[in-house]
Amino acid sequence: MTATPATAAVLVIGDEVLSGRTRDTNSGHIAARLTEIGVDLKEVRVVADDEAAIVEALNALRARYAYVLTTGGIGPTHDDITADSVAKAFGVGIDHDPRAVAMLRERFADPADLNEGRLRMARIPFGADLIANPVSKAPGFRLENVFVMAGVPSIMAAMLDEITPLLAHGAPIRSETIRADAKEGDIATPLAAVQKAHPGVAIGSYPYMDAEGFNTNVVVRSRDADALAAAAADVRAMLAALR
Incomplete structure (x- = not known):
């Protein structure tokens, strides 16, 4: 278990997410899992199936964070270009x-x-380690600090289970909802005062309607x-005083 929490980013790749045809649930699943193992998720980006955009985002994120987890774009069709884009970002070949x-x-x-389409899913950048896929066999892969996973939620979740032991675990982030x-x-205003009194604790307010x-x-x-x-005790005391 590391004393200083590792940081991570999620890169969601796919035109279908940006168009609204597919709802991204993968980033939420990854965020919850990283919270459990004490890795701080700092950023989530969504980019189109565009090589230049993927390369740019990937290079920025992998330089900034300990881990980058990508989802989407490693299937059998012509617009599944994630593997090629990752290879280009790292300056390595692919076959x-x-x-x-x-x-x-x-x-x-x-x-x-x-067939030729399915064999596209076996194209892996040189030097990468494979991420097993117990659901449909087509693997993801890891290249340095970048973990490339499928976009289908059930397959992504299975791949995430495979890579979780490889990540540096820290103290889990605990939370309490009041x-x-x-x-x-x-x-x-009074919540800001509570936050000031507890600078080492994250306190957020989330409005809703019931x-x-x-x-x-x-x-x-x-x-x-x-x-x-x-901090939770002070929040409760503050709320009680307002009532």
Whole structure:
């Protein structure tokens, strides 16, 4: 377990996400898992199926964070260009990887079924390690601090399970949610005072509407259980004083 939390970014790749045809659930799943193992997710980006955009985003993120996790764009169709874009970002070649081909043959035993399109999923940048795919066999891959995973949520989740042990685990981020029974604007000033008194704890307010009208949840987050408890207690005391 590391003393200083590792940082990470998620790069979601796909025109279908930007067009609204596909709802991105992968980044939320990854965020929850990273929180569990104590890795700080700092950024989520969404880019189109455009080589220049993928290369630019990937190079910026991999230089800034300990890990970059990508989803999408490693399928069998012409617009699945993530693998080629990653190879370009790292300045390495790409070709059919015998290990990946062997994995695909486990699913497509008949050579006629392993057509040109499906073989595209075996194209892996040189020097990359494979990420096993227990769902459909087509692997993802890791190149240095970049982990490339599928966009289909069930497959991505399986790949994430494979790579989680490879990430530097830190202290998990604990959280407590407190129902304010007040509007966000009414608690803004006293909540700021509580935050100032607990600089090492993250305190956020999140408005919502229910059957009774406007309300607010206050979420307190910290790796330190004692600090979390102290801040939560002050939030409750503040809310009680307002009532």
